[in-house]
Amino acid sequence: MPCSWFRPTSLSRSIARNTVCAPCTRAPVSPGGAGAFLFTMCTSSWLTTRERKPRMFSMCTNSDLAVHPHAAPAHTGPTHLTEIRRQVLKRSTFLLAACMAVAAPAVLAQGPAYPNKPVKIVVGYPPGGASDIVARLVAQELQAMNNQGFVVENRPGVGGMLGMSVVAKSPADGYTLGLGVSGTLTTGPHLTKTRLYDPLKDFEPITMVAKAPMILLASPAFKYDNVNALVREAKARPGELMFASGAQAFELALQLFKSKADVNITSVSYPGGAQASIDVMSGRVPLMVDTIGAQQENIRTGKLKPLAVLDSKRSPLFPDVPTMAEAGVNGYEALGWTSLVAPPGTPEAIVQKLNQQVGQVLAKPEVKKRLLQLGFEPWHSTPQQAGKIVASEYAKWGDVVRTSGMQAQ
Template identity: 60%
Template sequence: MKRWILSPLAAAMLAGAAVAAPATTPAASAETASGYPAKPIRLLVGYTAGGASDMVGRILAQELSDVNKQAVVVENRPGVGGMLAMSDVARAAPDGYTLGVAVSGTMVTGPHLQKTTPYDPLKDFAPVTMVAKAPMILLSTPGSETATVQQIVQQAKAKPGSMMYATGAQAFDLAMRLFNAKAGVDIGAVNYPGGNQASIDVMAGRVPLMVDTIGAQQANIRSGKLKAVAVLDSSRSSVFPDVPTVAESGVQGYEAVGWLGIVAPPGTPPAIVQKLNGQLRQILAKPAVAQKMSTLGFEPDADTPQAFAEEIRKQYTVWGEVAKHAGLTPQ
């Protein structure tokens, strides 16, 4: 079976990647952020209400509102696989009053599936912090003959090109394309504006499969509306410890992990970025917030602006290699 191996060039890029994060300098004094925020902040989310990034965004928005005594308003702007909202963030005034919930799909995977992306994920944002890892999961219609990875592979090989999966985000699409390549199957995509719309058709049996985050679909899994087939991470989820990983289920070497973070427009004063970073790290360290995130299926994982920028650059390179080796043609 074909294994993914990074080229020497990609490995060198990973080892020596420059960090594109706002550096704190003496000029970026505390005075810049001393009066911030003085008015409401907009937090843009590229997906529909009720999805993974929306739920996390609303938790953080409420906490930031409480800390700063200023409203943080979540604005859902679905479209182009989450890229519409990110494009708006990239073009917004760099004053700290427009922030975005960045996800792996819009920053490191989706851009490799587009001929043109309305922003450069490595240059057009000021990373604030990683917020959480969002483990993904393969789901199927309850009671269908796609309850296990082995059944999915068998059916897909028996009737090449006939099986479909619903996808509400670029990251989920790329995760399934990687599954196709690793398992040696050809499962086609049906695109939706968000995970909620995709799950409706999977629950109804109109499309048999989908990938989403555990957090977004946990309630539907527990209620029996969706069947949890396999976790896409390299290890099982603490939320659903009885659900095997894709690799455990026979597709050796498979791994795909999603994440969420907060970004600001490029040129946002470093002092404001650092202030937001400090506040968000304190928020994510609260036991109550950590518990709330865990209940939703997320693993809090805050870091510095510099570390977040480096992680974006590294994963962008890695997923670029995956897309190339999978023979994906940007659409």
Template identity: 40%
Template sequence: MNLIRLGLLCSTWLVCALAAPAQAQQPYPAKPIKVIVPFSAGSATDVVARMVGNKLAEAWGQQVVIDNKPGASGIIAATAAAKSPADGYTLFFTSNTTQAANPSLFPNLPYDPVTDFVPVAPMATAANLLVVSTSLGVSSVKELIQLAKAQPGKLSFASGSSLSRVNGEMFKSMTGIDIVHIAYKSNPQGVTDLLAGHVQLMFTDTVTALPHVKAGKLKALGIGSGKRSAVLADVPTVAEAGVPGYDLTGWLAVFAPAGTPQAVVNKLNEEINRILVLPEVRERLLQTGLDPLAGSPAELGALVRNEIPKWARIIKEAGIKPD
């Protein structure tokens, strides 16, 4: 009887031993992928994450679940992403807010944008629009500056990301106006209060602003980048509109927790780059005011390392005090 039992145990062990390598070698992805997004639904990062996520799901036959974690300028989401298992099944679709600007805005970050993440793929560049409520009664950047100077400390600007905030602080610093900063969890919440008249102006992503601009509820006075947007060609840059030298552009990209296997990173990068050049994806990005930005993990890593000191300089010149 003992010999029979021993034989059964050996057989069971042999089956498990043979099955384990087969399971370990399952091609990636073998289960659903979670995508952490640091901003709320409807924001530019969220829209692009869902667009790319849907295409990944179609290509690989695995569900891609979007997990929005807005608040604290992306710190909540970035911390959660950094602490996630480094197996390729948790990705971080984010922006320059968490990976470039936050180190200079929050000196005690609970994550490191370089050492806690591995770069996967850049996705797009994104400029913010300067928008005001139509009820404010201004139709140009110069008129807004005049109104703010006539009412020091009376106007307030919303921000729902570090790009949004730094755009506003730069505008304040470069024009010499006194306007009050009001922070929100994400840009869509700031736009809601702008529409309600609780704040008077805001720099926000084109994805969030465009529907309200087209509906006539918000007035776009300028765009923060050095060039005009193809979807709003009649809207001048802020520099053209009266603030010479004004130029600030953000970007969106994909990261994974540090330690994620390079083979997984490479597969993700290849597929995301393929998705970004699909005509329907490229066209949708352009229609929302975003410019597709394909590239390698190494190129994204270099971008982050170059952008951190750049944002530190911009934040210092704008006179923003770390929180």
């Protein structure tokens, strides 16, 4: 005799009228075969919670499965097995698709760990310069942290902006980064007719890296050793004092000083800070601005006289030298710096990882010591802070260029 019907639920009743249970067809389906598997899936899905007790089912002697003895009367007919299989496959396919839809985003989000190939850090200046040394110091530490290559690539030209244009146009995948400096992100774009990039839109800020404080210097032969006396002299002899300008950044620093102190000083252009310092040390020109790192040896040996640090705080290298504000020029600050940037649209997870790792690098005592020896000060920030600093400095130096009458070249 065929086994009895299982107790019908609303769904099973809707498809099973005048049909028979799969085992009752007496089809040659073994207990471990596909028919038993499909029927088990079907009934376990359809039955109510109370009906899913294991004791409801036992193996038949004359069929694959037997159902609860209190189930409905049996029916006979050839169509029920096909209908059951069709419904089970339909339901199983739906459940499988739903599970895959839920799991897929998590699987895709994991992806390969970053970085899984060498990372390039582009520097817009030749090897051996201050920014190049900073980039290599950071790259070396990041390489050790990630067990992956971080390679510095020098792309000099157009005042450092050629290299930054390469970064701006690179894929936003985290494998091309740039060491931006104040000259390439906030001052240079105002003084170049051909705009290679928009510093506020074409880069993803990662973090500030280091300050490069500048300092106002005088010839040892200059009779004054403080800013107040210099301002009095400049006002008494308008246009007669000369200033040796070795770079656009230093020229802008002078123009800001002239504006804040309300003095007129004549600028003399030089190819670089080294050439400018030669004439200042010899007394041909009395004044200049340069980075502390570039001139710290000449300051220590007395070949150049420090008048004021252009940062908002004193330098740990020369703690006895006052800031420009302390020297009496309120609202004055001119600061060089380096920062790490990526192409626009670089994934936030990569930006955050690099930000945290650079912060760890800059916190290392040996890194701090090396940067200080170079005249830099570690300066870690969030990506948001770095973006605000660049925007603020860009606007500030744009105003200085316009009010001073400096022309883009």
